[in-house]
Amino acid sequence: MIGLSGDKKFVEQITAMEDDFGQWYTDVVKQAELVDYGSVRGTMIIKPYGFAIWENMKQAIDEKIKETGHTNVYFPLFIPESLLEKEKDHIEGFAPEVAWVTHGGDEALGERICVRPTSEALFCEYYSNNVHSYRDLPMLYNQWSNVVRWEKTTRPFLRSLEFLWQEGHTAHATYEEAAEETEKMLNMYADICENYLAMPVIKGRKTESEKFAGAEYTLTVESLMHDGRALQAGTSHNFGPGFAKAFNIKYLDEEGEEQYVHQTSWGVTTRLIGALIMVHGDNRGLVIPPRIAPTQAMIVPVAQHKEGVLDRAYDLRDQLKDIVRVDIDASDHSPGWKFNESEMKGYPVRIEIGPRDIEKEQVVLVRRDTGDKEFVAMNELESRLEALLHDIQQNLFNKALAHREEKTSTATSLASFKETLEDKGGFIKAMWCGDVECEENIREQTGATSRCIPFEQERIAKTCVSCGKDAQTLVYWARAY
Amino acid sequence: MIGLSGDKKFVEQITAMEDDFGQWYTDVVKQAELVDYGSVRGTMIIKPYGFAIWENMKQAIDEKIKETGHTNVYFPLFIPESLLEKEKDHIEGFAPEVAWVTHGGDEALGERICVRPTSEALFCEYYSNNVHSYRDLPMLYNQWSNVVRWEKTTRPFLRSLEFLWQEGHTAHATYEEAAEETEKMLNMYADICENYLAMPVIKGRKTESEKFAGAEYTLTVESLMHDGRALQAGTSHNFGPGFAKAFNIKYLDEEGEEQYVHQTSWGVTTRLIGALIMVHGDNRGLVIPPRIAPTQAMIVPVAQHKEGVLDRAYDLRDQLKDIVRVDIDASDHSPGWKFNESEMKGYPVRIEIGPRDIEKEQVVLVRRDTGDKEFVAMNELESRLEALLHDIQQNLFNKALAHREEKTSTATSLASFKETLEDKGGFIKAMWCGDVECEENIREQTGATSRCIPFEQERIAKTCVSCGKDAQTLVYWARAY
Numbered sequence: 019m020i021g022l023s024g025d026k027k028f029v030e031q032i033t034a035m036e037d038d039f040g041q042w043y044t045d046v047v048k049q050a051e052l053v054d055y056g057s058v059r060g061t062m063i064i065k066p067y068g069f070a071i072w073e074n075m076k077q078a079i080d081e082k083i084k085e086t087g088h089t090n091v092y093f094p095l096f097i098p099e100s101l102l103e104k105e106k107d108h109i110e111g112f113a114p115e116v117a118w119v120t121h122g123g124d125e126a127l128g129e130r131i132c133v134r135p136t137s138e139a140l141f142c143e144y145y146s147n148n149v150h151s152y153r154d155l156p157m158l159y160n161q162w163s164n165v166v167r168w169e170k171t172t173r174p175f176l177r178s179l180e181f182l183w184q185e186g187h188t189a190h191a192t193y194e195e196a197a198e199e200t201e202k203m204l205n206m207y208a209d210i211c212e213n214y215l216a217m218p219v220i221k222g223r224k225t226e227s228e229k230f231a232g233a234e235y236t237l238t239v240e241s242l243m244h245d246g247r248a249l250q251a252g253t254s255h256n257f258g259p260g261f262a263k264a265f266n267i268k269y270l271d272e273e274g275e276e277q278y279v280h281q282t283s284w285g286v287t288t289r290l291i292g293a294l295i296m297v298h299g300d301n302r303g304l305v306i307p308p309r310i311a312p313t314q315a316m317i318v319p320v321a322q323h324k325e326g327v328l329d330r331a332y333d334l335r336d337q338l339k340d341i342v343r344v345d346i347d348a349s350d351h352s353p354g355w356k357f358n359e360s361e362m363k364g365y366p367v368r369i370e371i372g373p374r375d376i377e378k379e380q381v382v383l384v385r386r387d388t389g390d391k392e393f394v395a396m397n398e399l400e401s402r403l404e405a406l407l408h409d410i411q412q413n414l415f416n417k418a419l420a421h422r423e424e425k426t427s428t429a430t431s432l433a434s435f436k437e438t439l440e441d442k443g444g445f446i447k448a449m450w451c452g453d454v455e456c457e458e459n460i461r462e463q464t465g466a467t468s469r470c471i472p473f474e475q476e477r478i479a480k481t482c483v484s485c486g487k488d489a490q491t492l493v494y495w496a497r498a499y
Numbered sequence: 500m501i502g503l504s505g506d507k508k509f510v511e512q513i514t515a516m517e518d519d520f521g522q523w524y525t526d527v528v529k530q531a532e533l534v535d536y537g538s539v540r541g542t543m544i545i546k547p548y549g550f551a552i553w554e555n556m557k558q559a560i561d562e563k564i565k566e567t568g569h570t571n572v573y574f575p576l577f578i579p580e581s582l583l584e585k586e587k588d589h590i591e592g593f594a595p596e597v598a599w600v601t602h603g604g605d606e607a608l609g610e611r612i613c614v615r616p617t618s619e620a621l622f623c624e625y626y627s628n629n630v631h632s633y634r635d636l637p638m639l640y641n642q643w644s645n646v647v648r649w650e651k652t653t654r655p656f657l658r659s660l661e662f663l664w665q666e667g668h669t670a671h672a673t674y675e676e677a678a679e680e681t682e683k684m685l686n687m688y689a690d691i692c693e694n695y696l697a698m699p700v701i702k703g704r705k706t707e708s709e710k711f712a713g714a715e716y717t718l719t720v721e722s723l724m725h726d727g728r729a730l731q732a733g734t735s736h737n738f739g740p741g742f743a744k745a746f747n748i749k750y751l752d753e754e755g756e757e758q759y760v761h762q763t764s765w766g767v768t769t770r771l772i773g774a775l776i777m778v779h780g781d782n783r784g785l786v787i788p789p790r791i792a793p794t795q796a797m798i799v800p801v802a803q804h805k806e807g808v809l810d811r812a813y814d815l816r817d818q819l820k821d822i823v824r825v826d827i828d829a830s831d832h833s834p835g836w837k838f839n840e841s842e843m844k845g846y847p848v849r850i851e852i853g854p855r856d857i858e859k860e861q862v863v864l865v866r867r868d869t870g871d872k873e874f875v876a877m878n879e880l881e882s883r884l885e886a887l888l889h890d891i892q893q894n895l896f897n898k899a900l901a902h903r904e905e906k907t908s909t910a911t912s913l914a915s916f917k918e919t920l921e922d923k924g925g926f927i928k929a930m931w932c933g934d935v936e937c938e939e940n941i942r943e944q945t946g947a948t949s950r951c952i953p954f955e956q957e958r959i960a961k962t963c964v965s966c967g968k969d970a971q972t973l974v975y976w977a978r979a980y
Contacts, residue, residue, distance in 0.1 A: 057582050057624060058612055061575035066640070069571050090550050094542035095576075095614075095645055095661050096598075101538050117577075118602040119614065122649035123595045131539055133576075133600065133614070143538060159547070164576055164645065168603035180576050 111231020175292030222470030246443025304364030320372030449489035592712020656773030703951030727924025785845025801853030930970035
């Protein structure tokens with residue numbers, strides 16, 4: 019039982035990440051009270067603390083979506099099978115993971131209904147009815163919703179039967195505008211990952227075999243987890259006129275000529291919470307970057323039974339609450355328990371205040387990221403706290419970046435590729451000829467998949483790491499979540 | 500076609516509400532660009548303007564939910580059939596309207612899965628695993644989600660196969676605490692309806708036959724639409740220990756005795772948008788109360804081709820944007836078209852500015868609710884606008900209240916009940932003996948259902964309006980949505 023009463027809660031139960039990273043992840047997710055399992059296999063209950071993190075991410079992303087001229091809408095959960103089938107690649111990609119509704123009440127349905135795995139088909143149908151003239155374009159829509167994908171193996175946040183996400187869907191007059199949108203929204207995701215989640219990303223393009231079902235191309239931001247495996251943090255797809263042809267979405271241009279629209283879609287999901295855990299967490303639990311932490315500073319009263327301590331602690335909370343997201347742990351647990359709990363939850367700063375501190379007009383600040391302690395005079399607390407949160411945010415990013423750099427290697431032969439990957443995991447930068455056979459061969463030989471063709475290209479060799487023929491591009495490879 | 504290009508848009512197409520209220524509603528919903536129909540019968544696409552209204556409602560409600568100590572969570576979309584069946588009344592009430600998932604990808608499922616029509620079963624299962632001691636209580640959860648009910652006849656916002664809502668689910672140590680919570684959240688809904696949506700409500704309790712499936716009792720806020728039909732705006736249920744017994748949710752009290760928890764649930768839905776339309780709308784379109792209007796003031800430049808007009812209009816927007824939610828219609832439509840469009844969308848205030856106004860350092864303010872125009876000097880605009888929005892909010896409430904009062908009648912015989920209802924619709928206040936047979940008889944004779952047993956009781960007669968036996972309570976009756 020992991021309840022707020024906490025009597026049976028031992029933070030010591032976490033597996034060390036060096037011993038078993040998968041078990042460490044599961045332990046953290048449970049002990050930090052982020053999720054619980056749903057009754058249907060592979061579904062998850064997002065508990066208050068997990069949902070508060072998602073709400074903060076969502077707010078940051080939603081603001082940026084609106085700033086860039088998009089508006090929120092809500093499209094239905096249900097898609098008729100015939101509509102999903104209109105775009106050939108799309109249905110092929112998604113059919114194996116669709117949950118099918120076949121009955122409404124007692125009535126057997128004439129046509130099966132799909133629980134949305136993604137909503138391109140519905141947006142396309144809408145555009146085909148609502149786009150007429152070049153003056154209707156661009157249409158810049160986004161929705162926050164739940165989607166269902168019938169996955170065989172699942173893990174909380176990383177791969178679940180149902181997850182929460184935002185999906186942007188846009189229609190444009192030209193290919194160039196769609197391409198610009200695709201890149202703009204990828205850059206927005208990179209901004210969110212790096213400047214809010216303190217998680218450095220590699221921006222690039224997916225190979226043909228890794229792109230979204232129905233897309234002309236897919237852009238991606240790829241991040242590296244603490245165990246050296248990669249995680250796709252967000253994707254942005256340019257469909258060109260592909261869906262428009264399948265769904266007959268045409269407009270009259272300024273010359274009165276019929277043209278197909280060009281579309282994009284882009285999304286990030288509750289997976290980002292999984293990434294956050296695996297990029298910043300440690301053996302004491304979560305570490306949440308200040309910009310998205312539901313609680314940025316947790317006040318822990320020491321010797322709270324002594325006169326005046328709790329009152330002073332509550333005053334402190336009131337004093338700070340307009341400056342930082344602050345809370346107080348006034349439960350009847352011991353300070354030691356509270357320290358552990360505060361570390362498990364990953365609050366960026368812990369503020370300790372006891373009788374001696376009150377006497378000296380000071381508090382103790384403890385950073386979650388480094389464990390450093392400092393005494394701060396009460397009259398300097400506000401400015402120090404703000405500076406500290408800023409430092410922590412920056413330090414988390416720097417640490418994650420240093421880790422990624424340390425775990426990024428180059429390989430010019432398949433033998434060294436394999437050896438390096440076995441040895442230290444992480445990203446392998448290697449040249450590729452562009453053939454899907456070589457991509458497949460690398461996967462079979464090493465277990466690594468192509469993560470992206472990075473925008474920042476280097477020419478580290480002249481030949482493909484797999485076949486030895488002329489190399490076309492540099493690719494980031496990794497074992498991935 | 501109802502697009503932003505608007506070439507084919509004629510606001511004159513709206514049916515007069517006196518001629519056909521149902522058609523008027525459908526016209527407004529479409530012409531004001533609130534919704535479109537989904538591909539699966541009875542589903543709806545909530546378009547940008549409709550969704551912006553919902554976002555504002557949601558924000559106001561979410562703040563109040565959090566202020567009252569509740570936290571947001573997210574529970575799965577899917578419920579196993581066996582779990583839904585645990586509470587007998589609950590499954591009986593909901594089974595006829597459940598959408599059933601029977602296949603995941605190619606795999607036929609061993610047990611059917613229900614797409615949530617409401618989430619009591621899942622929250623109960625969670626509580627049964629997570630509540631142990633009195634110190635775990637109360638648990639005060641809420642979620643914003645989509646739910647599905649397989650309705651036969653549907654109308655946008657009012658009754659749709661899928662809708663958006665919030666559902667609060669709480670567990671308490673005692674019956675009294677649960678009862679207090681049930682009432683507190685009903686009062687929160689009344690506050691939202693009256694002070695944000697400017698929609699007066701009657702607070703009361705549902706009869707046994709109208710209560711929620713599985714509840715001990717249901718509290719409700721009931722409002723009256725322009726056509727004299729009632730609409731249930733929000734409900735709050737006290738389950739007592741009923742679900743706890745079915746799901747075995749027990750805790751140890753302070754004496755170490757095992758006790759069942761007492762639960763509540765409460766919700767409001769996108770139906771509130773339908774209520775808003777039917778309470779405030781008129782034959783020129785929507786009328787949105789300022790507190791939840793996505794655009795509180797729309798600037799319409801007059802003779803915008805003349806030098807300086809558009810520049811001044813944009814300056815005006817920048818000047819006002821920190822005070823009110825303001826937008827500008829700088830499209831190439833005529834001012835007349837823009838005036839109509841602005842009325843159709845129900846923006847509380849229209850700000851007209853043309854060359855002569857610029858010369859005189861003034862603007863024209865036009866109220867949507869009364870149509871009144873006034874010239875306001877530029878240096879008084881900000882304070883005048885704030886006062887005006889406040890007035891409009893108040894006036895909308897007063898108008899709706901006056902309408903409801905005018906349409907509320909008393910009846911002491913079934914004959915006068917019928918006659919009054921035929922004559923002017925609205926609420927009929929009449930005494931009732933408490934027998935379900937009489938409730939059913941009234942419905943058959945008049946088409947009116949019991950809306951609620953109001954908290955504010957009056958004793959307008961000694962006998963039941965249906966059977967003539969001793970009356971127990973006053974009931975509000977009406978034909979309802």
